[in-house]
Amino acid sequence: MKMFKFWLLPMVWIIVFTPAILVGQTADKNTLSLNIKYFNDYNITHHLLISAKSKIEGKFQQIPNIPVQVFISSDANKANLIGKGVTNAKGVLLINIPAVAQAEWLKSPNQNFIAVSPATQKFEEGRGELTITKAKIKIDTTAGHIITAKLVALVDTTWTAIAAVDMVVGVKRLSSILNANETASYPTDSSGLVQAEFKRDSIPGDAKGNITIVAAVLDNDIYGNLNAEMVVPWGKYYTYESNFDHRTLFARRGHSPIWLALLAYTIVVAVWSVIIYLFFQIKQIQKIGIE
Amino acid sequence: MEKLAENKIIEDLLPQKFGKQGVIWVISLMIVCAIGAFAYARQLYYGLEVTALRDYVSWGIYISNFVFFVAISLVGSLITAVLRLTDVHWSTPLTRIAEIIAVSAIAFAGLIIIVDMGRPDRFYNLFTHGRLQSPIIWDVIVITTYLFVSLLLLYFPLLPDLKIMIGFKERNGKWLQKLYEFLGSFWKNKPAQFKITNRAIHILSVTIIPVAFAIHTVTSWLFATTYRPGWDSTNFGAYFISGAFLVGAGGVLIAMYVFRTHYKLEKYITNDHFDKMGKVVVLLALIYLYFNINEFLVPAFKMKKSEEEHLMGLFTGEFSPIFWFAISTSMLIPILILITKTGRKPNAAFVAGILVVVGSWFKRYLIVTPTLLHPFLPMHDVPTTYTHYFPTWEEWAIAGGSLAGALLVITFFARIFPIIPIHETIIEAANENLPHENV
Numbered sequence: 001m002k003m004f005k006f007w008l009l010p011m012v013w014i015i016v017f018t019p020a021i022l023v024g025q026t027a028d029k030n031t032l033s034l035n036i037k038y039f040n041d042y043n044i045t046h047h048l049l050i051s052a053k054s055k056i057e058g059k060f061q062q063i064p065n066i067p068v069q070v071f072i073s074s075d076a077n078k079a080n081l082i083g084k085g086v087t088n089a090k091g092v093l094l095i096n097i098p099a100v101a102q103a104e105w106l107k108s109p110n111q112n113f114i115a116v117s118p119a120t121q122k123f124e125e126g127r128g129e130l131t132i133t134k135a136k137i138k139i140d141t142t143a144g145h146i147i148t149a150k151l152v153a154l155v156d157t158t159w160t161a162i163a164a165v166d167m168v169v170g171v172k173r174l175s176s177i178l179n180a181n182e183t184a185s186y187p188t189d190s191s192g193l194v195q196a197e198f199k200r201d202s203i204p205g206d207a208k209g210n211i212t213i214v215a216a217v218l219d220n221d222i223y224g225n226l227n228a229e230m231v232v233p234w235g236k237y238y239t240y241e242s243n244f245d246h247r248t249l250f251a252r253r254g255h256s257p258i259w260l261a262l263l264a265y266t267i268v269v270a271v272w273s274v275i276i277y278l279f280f281q282i283k284q285i286q287k288i289g290i291e
Numbered sequence: 292m293e294k295l296a297e298n299k300i301i302e303d304l305l306p307q308k309f310g311k312q313g314v315i316w317v318i319s320l321m322i323v324c325a326i327g328a329f330a331y332a333r334q335l336y337y338g339l340e341v342t343a344l345r346d347y348v349s350w351g352i353y354i355s356n357f358v359f360f361v362a363i364s365l366v367g368s369l370i371t372a373v374l375r376l377t378d379v380h381w382s383t384p385l386t387r388i389a390e391i392i393a394v395s396a397i398a399f400a401g402l403i404i405i406v407d408m409g410r411p412d413r414f415y416n417l418f419t420h421g422r423l424q425s426p427i428i429w430d431v432i433v434i435t436t437y438l439f440v441s442l443l444l445l446y447f448p449l450l451p452d453l454k455i456m457i458g459f460k461e462r463n464g465k466w467l468q469k470l471y472e473f474l475g476s477f478w479k480n481k482p483a484q485f486k487i488t489n490r491a492i493h494i495l496s497v498t499i500i501p502v503a504f505a506i507h508t509v510t511s512w513l514f515a516t517t518y519r520p521g522w523d524s525t526n527f528g529a530y531f532i533s534g535a536f537l538v539g540a541g542g543v544l545i546a547m548y549v550f551r552t553h554y555k556l557e558k559y560i561t562n563d564h565f566d567k568m569g570k571v572v573v574l575l576a577l578i579y580l581y582f583n584i585n586e587f588l589v590p591a592f593k594m595k596k597s598e599e600e601h602l603m604g605l606f607t608g609e610f611s612p613i614f615w616f617a618i619s620t621s622m623l624i625p626i627l628i629l630i631t632k633t634g635r636k637p638n639a640a641f642v643a644g645i646l647v648v649v650g651s652w653f654k655r656y657l658i659v660t661p662t663l664l665h666p667f668l669p670m671h672d673v674p675t676t677y678t679h680y681f682p683t684w685e686e687w688a689i690a691g692g693s694l695a696g697a698l699l700v701i702t703f704f705a706r707i708f709p710i711i712p713i714h715e716t717i718i719e720a721a722n723e724n725l726p727h728e729n730v
Contacts, residue, residue, distance in 0.1 A: 249424045250424070251422075251424070252422065253420055253421065253422045256422065256423040260423060260424060261423060264429070267505075271436055271440075271498065271502060274494060274498050275436070275439050275440065275443065278443050278447075278491050278494065278495065281487050281490075281491050284487055285450070285477065285478070285487050285488065286477040288477075288479075288481055288483045289476075289478055289481065289484060
C-alpha cells in the first residue's frame with residue numbers, strides 16, 4: 001500500500017499536467033505569413049523581397065530571424081531552390097534571382113515563386129506564393145524634354161503593350177523617385193505608353209549636368225515592381241566649391257576671419273602692453289631705490 | 292603718540308606663525324591634497340576611465356570646479372578695483388584678502404582644466420594647434436592675462452609692507468628674510484616710488500575690470516556657443532558675471548571672519564566691514580537672482596519640447612533637490628540673513644558666506660551636468676550607465692584636492708605676508724587722526 005502511494009502521486013502529476021504542458025506549448029506558437037514581392041531592376045536583374053509577418057497581441061508585426069527558403073516555380077523541391085536566408089531586423093529578406101534559374105524563368109510568360117519557412121520554437125511553418133506576369137518598361141525621350149515610357153508584357157512569346165496600368169515617371173534621387181512634374185502617376189494608354197513633360201529644370205545633376213530619369217510600376221498585382229532608367233543631360237551643372245581654406249569661424253588654425261584676428265590681437269597686444277609696461281615700472285622703482 | 296599707534300598696527304598686522312589650530316588646518320589640507328594627488332596619479336596611469344566621464348557627460352565636476360574657481364576669482368576685481376576706483380575706503384583691509392583669493396583661485400582654475408584633459412602633455416597642442424576662433428583659446432589667453440594682472444595687483448601694494456617686514460629680521464627667520472629682501476629690498480619709501488606705485492595700482496585697477504569681465508564672459512561662452520538645452524542663451528555672460536561676483540563676495544565674508552577670529556584682527560576687520568560687505572552680498576544676490584529668473588522662467592514659459600526634459604529635470608526631476616538647494620543656499624537664504632542688521636553681524640554673515648559659496652559650487656555643477664545629459668539629439672546604442680552621471684571617488688578626491696590646494700595657497704600667503712595692508716592701514720589711521728581740513 002505504501003509503495004502504491006509512493007507511485008500514485010507522481011503518476012497523477014504526470015497525467016494531469018503533461019497534456020496541459022503540451023497543449024500550452026502548442027498554443028504558444030503563432031502563425032507566420034510570408035509575403036513575396038517581385039522587382040525588375042531596370043530590365044537587368046530581378047530580385048524578390050520576402051517579409052515575414054505574424055499577428056502578435058492583436059497586431060501584425062514584422063518578424064526578424066526567420067529562416068526562409070525561396071523556390072522558383074510552384075514546386076518547392078531542391079532543384080528549384082533559388083536562395084535561402086534569414087529575415088533581418090525589419091523582418092525582410094532579399095533574394096536575387098540567380099542566372100542559374102534562367103532555364104526555369106524562360107519556360108513560361110508567367111512565373112511562380114514560393115517562400116517556405118520551417119516551424120520554429122515560436123512560429124508555425126510559414127508559406128507564401130506569388131505569381132507574376134513578366135513585363136518590362138522601355139523608356140525614351142522626345143524633343144522638348146518629354147519622357148516617354150512604354151509598358152509591355154509577355155503574352156505567349158510576344159511582348160505586348162499593356163493598357164490601364166499606373167506608372168510613375170520622374171527623376172531618380174537617393175532612395176525615391178521625384179515626379180517629373182506635378183502629376184504623381186500616369187495610366188498607360190492602349191499602346192502601353194505614358195508621356196510626361198519634364199519640368200524640374202533647376203534640379204542639380206552631376207559634374208556634367210546629367211540626371212537619371214526613371215519610369216516605374218509600383219506594387220502591381222500582376223506585374224510586380226518594374227523600373228527602367230535613362231541618363232539625360234537635363235540637370236544643372238553642379239560643381240563643389242570648397243571653402244576649406246577660406247577665412248571663416250569654422251576654418252582651421254590660421255584661417256580665422258580678419259575681423260576676429262584684428263579684434264583679438266588688438267586686445268591681447270593692448271592688455272599685454274600694459275602688463276609689460278608695469279613690469280618696467282617695477283624696474284623703475286628698483287632703480288629709484290638703488291640711487 | 293603717533294609712532295606708538297603705528298607700532299601697534301605693525302605688531303598687530305605682521306604675519307604670525309601657525310598656532311596649534313593653524314598646524315592642524317595645514318596638515319588637514321595637505322592630507323586632502325595628497326589624496327587628490329594620489330587620485331590624479333591613478334587617473335594618469337589608467338586614463339579617464341577611472342572617472343565617470345563618458346560620451347554624454349564629458350565635462351563633470353572638473354569643469355564645474357573650473358567654473359567655480361574662475362567665478363570666485365572675480366572678487367579681486369570687485370573689491371580691489373571697483374571699490375578703489377569709486378573711492379570707497381572701507382574696503383582697504385579687505386583688498387589683499389580678495390586679491391589672494393583671486394590669485395589662488397585662478398591658478399587652480401588653470402590646473403583643473405589640465406586635469407580634465409586626461410592627457411596633460413596635450414596641453415602643448417593647444418598652443419601648436421589651437422584655433423583663434425575657439426573660445427577655449429580665448430579662455431587660455433584671458434586666464435593667463437588675469438593671473439598676471441592679479442599678481443601685479445597683489446605685488447604693488449605689498450612693496451611698502453615688504454620694507455616694514457624686512458625690518459624684523461630676527462622675527463622673520465633666514466628664509467623669509469631672504470624672500471622679503473628679494474621681493475622688496477629696493478623699496479626705500481621715496482616719494483617717486485610711491486608715485487609710480489600709485490599710478491601702477493590705478494592702471495591695474497582700470498585694466499583688471501575688463502579683463503575680469505572677459506574671463507568670465509569667455510568662460511560662459513564655452514557653454515553658450517554650444518547649441519544645447521540650458522546653454523543656448525544670450526543671457527549667459529551677464530548671468531555668469533553676476534554669479535561670480537556673488538560667490539567671490541561670499542568667499543570674502545568667510546575669509547574676513549576666519550582671519551579676524553584667528554589672528555585677532557577685530558580692530559581692523561570690524562563689525563562695520565561685515566555690515567557693509569553683507570549689504571554688498573545682498574545686492575549681488577538680488578542681481579544674480581534676477582538673472583536666474585530670466586534664465587529659467589523664460590524657457591519654462593515657452594517650454595519647448597526639446598528643452599522640456601532638461602528643465603523639468605531641474606524643477607521637479609532628478610536634479611531638483613540640488614537645484615532648489617543651490618537656489619536657496621546661494622541666494623534666497625543669504626538674502627534673508629543679510630538683509631537684517633543682526634544678520635550682518637560677523638557670525639551670521641559668516642554662515643551666510645558659507646551658504647553662498649557651497650550653494651554656488653552646486654550651481655556650477657547644475658550648469659554643466661544636466662545639460663550634457665539632455666542633448667538635442669540623443670545618442671543611440673550607448674550603455675544606459677552613460678545616461679547618468681555620478682562622479683567617482685577619484686573625481687571627488689581631485690576636485691577636493693584642488694579646493695584644498697587653493698585654501699593652502701591662501702593659508703601660506705597669510706603666514707608669509709600681512710593679510711591686511713600695513714602701510715595703507717597706517718596712512719588711513721593717520722588721516723583719521725588729522726583735522727578734517729588737512730586730510
